[in-house]
Amino acid sequence: xxxxxxxxxxxxxxxxxxxxxxxxxxxxxxxxxxxxxxxxxxxxxxxxxxxxxxxxxxxxxxxxxxxxxxxxxxxxxxxxxxxxxxxxxxxxxxxxxxxxxxxxxxxxxx
Amino acid sequence: xxxxxxxxxxxxxxxxxxxxxxxxxxxxxxxxxxxxxxxxxxxxxxxxxxxxxxxxxxxxxxxxxxxxxxxxxxxxxxxxxxxxxxxxxxxxxxxxxxxxxxxxxxxxxxxxxx
Numbered sequence: 001x002x003x004x005x006x007x008x009x010x011x012x013x014x015x016x017x018x019x020x021x022x023x024x025x026x027x028x029x030x031x032x033x034x035x036x037x038x039x040x041x042x043x044x045x046x047x048x049x050x051x052x053x054x055x056x057x058x059x060x061x062x063x064x065x066x067x068x069x070x071x072x073x074x075x076x077x078x079x080x081x082x083x084x085x086x087x088x089x090x091x092x093x094x095x096x097x098x099x100x101x102x103x104x105x106x107x108x109x110x
Numbered sequence: 111x112x113x114x115x116x117x118x119x120x121x122x123x124x125x126x127x128x129x130x131x132x133x134x135x136x137x138x139x140x141x142x143x144x145x146x147x148x149x150x151x152x153x154x155x156x157x158x159x160x161x162x163x164x165x166x167x168x169x170x171x172x173x174x175x176x177x178x179x180x181x182x183x184x185x186x187x188x189x190x191x192x193x194x195x196x197x198x199x200x201x202x203x204x205x206x207x208x209x210x211x212x213x214x215x216x217x218x219x220x221x222x223x224x
Contacts, residue, residue: 045213
């Protein structure tokens with residue numbers, strides 16, 4: 001399987017702290033995307049980074065990509081209770097196949 | 111725009127029954143896909159389509175059929191339901207294939223096969 005692995009599986013932090021989650025994958029990719037899933041809901045796109053990019057920012061989100069290590073990290077700064085959700089990385093292969101990681105469950109305590 | 115819609119929201123089937131999960135999008139997206147999500151796991155790609163009349167298999171296609179006769183609709187057919195197909199099914203679409211396009215997800219269909 002080309003499905004990625006995410007680390008940690010679960011993360012519990014206080015409001016205001018930063019949250020970092022990591023994603024590893026197995027083969028060359030076209031891009032890597034991060035999605036959020038609130039309990040029982042569909043996924044919502046957060047940020048996309050192309051394979052030739054190393055870092056990208058969007059609001060409180062910062063994503064890095066290291067293609068030599070086949071890994072990515074998502075940093076959420078100044079977390080809020082509303083950030084409580086599961087976060088998934090998705091890698092695009094052959095420009096038309098997405099593979100999702102197993103997810104990190106983030107709990108932000110007020 | 112309604113975005114990506116899926117019906118039904120919930121479904122219970124008996125082993126051996128067949129059914130079709132409906133997915134529609136009103137954003138004129140070329141790319142559509144179906145995933146299943148099992149408890150505590152990420153999504154796994156079942157089938158995808160890069161345009162009307164064009165479909166291909168994903169990671170876990172066995173037991174499922176798809177067709178894409180229009181840009182808007184991408185139904186998923188379970189041919190003979192098995193308990194192993196108990197899962198939450200998500201449909202997604204994106205404007206096109208390529209490196210720059212995010213996916214938009216439907217709300218999901220929760221399927222139980224007894």
